[in-house]
Amino acid sequence: MLTRLGFLRRISPKTLTDRLRQLEGRGVVTRTMYAEIPPRVEYDLTPKGQALRPVIDALAEWSGGSGTAELTPRGVGASLRRI
Numbered sequence: 001m002l003t004r005l006g007f008l009r010r011i012s013p014k015t016l017t018d019r020l021r022q023l024e025g026r027g028v029v030t031r032t033m034y035a036e037i038p039p040r041v042e043y044d045l046t047p048k049g050q051a052l053r054p055v056i057d058a059l060a061e062w063s064g065g066s067g068t069a070e071l072t073p074r075g076v077g078a079s080l081r082r083i
Helices: 013-025 047-051 053-062
Strands: 029-034 040-045
Touching: 013 029, 013 040, 040 047, 047 053
Parallel strands: none
Antiparallel strands: 029 040
């Protein structure tokens, strides 16, 4: 799940939710809720979010991270997609 992404291990679920909701409010991601047990929420990049991809990649490279190659629908599980 989310723990495959190292930086997400250091974020509390509340903080992650708050940040994703801020990004949603700014039009960077869309949020889709599914009426399932357990509840499932997926986030997708909007065109505005996709336009930020080069900036995110550059920051990841600068920080010594592995870039966004792991940030694929299958790489992060059902809770977070294409971010």
